[in-house]
Amino acid sequence: MKKGKIKFLTYPLVVLFAGMLLAAFVSPTESTNMPENWDIPAKYKEMKNPHAGDASLDRVGKMLFAKHCKSCHGNIGLGDGPKAASMTAKMMPFNDPKFQAQTDGEIYYQSIIGMEEMPNFEKKILEEEDRWAVVNFLRSLK
Numbered sequence: 001m002k003k004g005k006i007k008f009l010t011y012p013l014v015v016l017f018a019g020m021l022l023a024a025f026v027s028p029t030e031s032t033n034m035p036e037n038w039d040i041p042a043k044y045k046e047m048k049n050p051h052a053g054d055a056s057l058d059r060v061g062k063m064l065f066a067k068h069c070k071s072c073h074g075n076i077g078l079g080d081g082p083k084a085a086s087m088t089a090k091m092m093p094f095n096d097p098k099f100q101a102q103t104d105g106e107i108y109y110q111s112i113i114g115m116e117e118m119p120n121f122e123k124k125i126l127e128e129e130d131r132w133a134v135v136n137f138l139r140s141l142k
């Protein structure tokens with residue numbers, strides 16, 4: 001009688017635990033559905049890059065990426081930086097055609113405004129020119 005009662009309680013607990021474990025492994029891969037999981041305001045989507053193709057910004061873009069982004073996104077933006085393991089959301093590799101198919105304004109929004117685990121950089125990268133230098137750098141990773 002007692003034994004049956006324990007079984008009755010353990011079974012749902014085991015199922016619940018297994019479910020949680022499964023969810024922990026499944027959810028990070030589910031969030032690779034980017035860019036769909038970004039809700040970017042039209043104002044940003046349509047924003048024109050005033051520095052498109054400006055090679056004089058290459059160095060500063062690379063430098064800013066190394067300073068602010070590399071720790072999570074990795075050296076060449078594959079999403080494999082040292083901090084990547086502690087992120088719940090999976091980062092998109094910047095060489096992915098789906099990522100590169102976005103407009104410069106969308107990439108600007110993701111890079112500077114961010115969301116959830118992707119930090120906001122408005123106070124860290126102040127100059128518009130520097131912000132676009134970062135966007136240009138991400139473009140160069142295709």
Ligand code: HEC
Pocket residue numbers: 031034037064065068069070071072073083087088089090091092093107110111112115116117118119121134138
């Ligand atoms: C603390 C870790 C961290 C840092 C630092 C960081 N990012 Fe991210 N970034 C993320 C995560 C996590 C995501 C995925 C967000 C999501 O999809 O929910 C992301 C997403 C992005 C995306 C959209 C593509 C994608 O993978 O979803 C861009 C673009 C981006 N980051 C650019 C940058 C740039 C540029 C910098 C530096 C100025 C930077 N990030 C710094 C963690 C970081």
